[in-house]
Amino acid sequence: MTDFHRRQFLHLSVAAAAATVAQPASAIDYPTRPVRVIDGFGGGSTPDLVSRLIGQWLSEQLHQPFVVDNRVGAGGNIAAEAVARSAPDGYTLLTCVTSDAINATLYAKLDFDFPGDFAPVAGVIQLPMVLLVNPSFPAKTLPEFIAYAKANPGKINFASPGVGTPMQIGIELLKMRAGIDVVHVPYRGPAPAFTDLLAGQVQAFIITLSTAIGFIRTGKLRALAVTGEKRAEVLPDVAAVSEMLPGFEVTAWDGFCAPKGTPPALVEVLSSTITAGLGDPQMVAKFKDLGGETTPMDAAAFAKFLAAETAKWAKVVKFANIHAD
Numbered sequence: 001m002t003d004f005h006r007r008q009f010l011h012l013s014v015a016a017a018a019a020t021v022a023q024p025a026s027a028i029d030y031p032t033r034p035v036r037v038i039d040g041f042g043g044g045s046t047p048d049l050v051s052r053l054i055g056q057w058l059s060e061q062l063h064q065p066f067v068v069d070n071r072v073g074a075g076g077n078i079a080a081e082a083v084a085r086s087a088p089d090g091y092t093l094l095t096c097v098t099s100d101a102i103n104a105t106l107y108a109k110l111d112f113d114f115p116g117d118f119a120p121v122a123g124v125i126q127l128p129m130v131l132l133v134n135p136s137f138p139a140k141t142l143p144e145f146i147a148y149a150k151a152n153p154g155k156i157n158f159a160s161p162g163v164g165t166p167m168q169i170g171i172e173l174l175k176m177r178a179g180i181d182v183v184h185v186p187y188r189g190p191a192p193a194f195t196d197l198l199a200g201q202v203q204a205f206i207i208t209l210s211t212a213i214g215f216i217r218t219g220k221l222r223a224l225a226v227t228g229e230k231r232a233e234v235l236p237d238v239a240a241v242s243e244m245l246p247g248f249e250v251t252a253w254d255g256f257c258a259p260k261g262t263p264p265a266l267v268e269v270l271s272s273t274i275t276a277g278l279g280d281p282q283m284v285a286k287f288k289d290l291g292g293e294t295t296p297m298d299a300a301a302f303a304k305f306l307a308a309e310t311a312k313w314a315k316v317v318k319f320a321n322i323h324a325d
Contacts (some may be wrong), residue, residue: 028265030090034065037256039095040079042072046208046290050125050254051095053286057277058270066093075099075164075324077110084112088261090270094118096257098166101309105317106164106324115306118257119267122274123297123305125287126251128228129170130212131241132205132221134197142225142244145204149180156182157202159193164324169313170206170227170250172320177245197221208252209234210291227251253295253309255302271299 035058039051048070055066071079076099086092094100096118104114131142139145149156160168163186171184185202187193190211196202198220205221209232215221216235225241226232227250241248256274258267277283278296287294297305 028269030266030269031062031064033091034067035091035093036069037066037093037095038069038071038079038083040071040073040076040097040099042070046127046210046252046292047095047097047254049290050287053283054124054256054274054277057280057283058273061273061277062269075103075106077103077107080114080118081110081112083257083259084117086259088119088259088263090258090262090266092259093121093270094257095254096306097254098252098309098313099164101306102164102166102169102313102317103324104310105314106322108323115257115303115310117260119260119262120299120302120306121256121258121267122271122299123253123255123295123302124274124278125255125290125292126228126253126295127208127210127290127292128226128232128251129167129206130209130216130226130232130235130238131174131224132197132207132212132215133203133224134200135219135222136200137203137222139224140222142239142241145224146178146180146244149178149182153181154183156204157185158182159185159187159197159202159205161190161193161207162186162188164322166250166252167206168322169316169320172322173248173250173316174206174241174245176316176319177248206250208291213291254292255297255306257306267299 037051037055039047041047051068055068058066071082080094080100083092083094100114139148158171160171168184175182190207193205197205213234216223223235223238225239226235227241229249231240275296275298278294284294
């Protein structure tokens with residue numbers, strides 16, 4: 001090879017390499033086949049609905065099916081483990097939720113690490129919760145509730161839809177922050193808890209606002225406070241717990257993760273497509289119908305959020321000495 005041809009070859013090689021490095025994520029040939037979105041909760045649950053809404057959007061934008069695969073059990077751990085063990089090739093995603101951050105401490109023995117074994121992709125939605133009481137309960141505000149609890153330690157029965165659920169952890173955080181002693185009564189799901197709350201068998205309940213709003217509007221139950229960062233648009237006259245206990249926040253959230261080691265370029269394709277969808281007015285309206293507020297977070301922001309949530313709930317789980325196995 002002559003010097004001229006050698007120089008020409010090197011020039012073309014360097015240019016080709018530079019073009020490859022500079023190639024935008026949108027130009028990557030991905031996906032080329034269906035993608036599984038594994039969700040740890042049953043059909044009709046909020047995580048399932050979020051999975052399907054985002055899956056449909058991704059299918060439309062990336063021109064491949066994003067198929068929801070419900071792997072129910074162990075509080076979401078079966079789904080999380082399946083994704084942690086999947087190939088990091090961008091073709092398996094986890095709909096990660098509040099329970100995943102709680103389970104990291106709640107379960108002493110897990111065959112995966114959350115969030116360490118996952119590549120955060122995007123945060124999607126947060127759903128505020130609400131503190132409910134039976135209308136016959138003497139307290140009409142959160143300060144009155146806390147004052148009553150302090151004057152009557154161990155006499156308030158507080159329902160939850162199950163041990164280790166975000167709702168129980170919300171109760172434990174309230175106990176920790178307010179310095180009150182209430183009795184946790186776990187149920188198998190929200191329906192029987194609502195039944196006993198309406199009958200006065202238990203006195204209080206924390207549940208997602210979207211689930212409770214019908215009971216509140218008809219006056220069957222009284223809302224004392226919402227647990228989000230601020231007041232809810234649908235209940236502007238109901239205070240947020242943070243107004244009395246600064247920094248208090250308990251929300252049910254949903255987002256998406258991939259297995260650790262998934263190429264950053266593929267994560268970027270997914271992350272940017274999802275966050276773009278959360279700016280679409282029709283998508284925003286659909287999430288509002290679920291009772292949630294879209295909270296777009298790219299991969300980096302969602303990674304910080306997951307780390308903070310996992311650390312936050314670890315403190316509460318240890319304080320309350322809760323174990324699930």
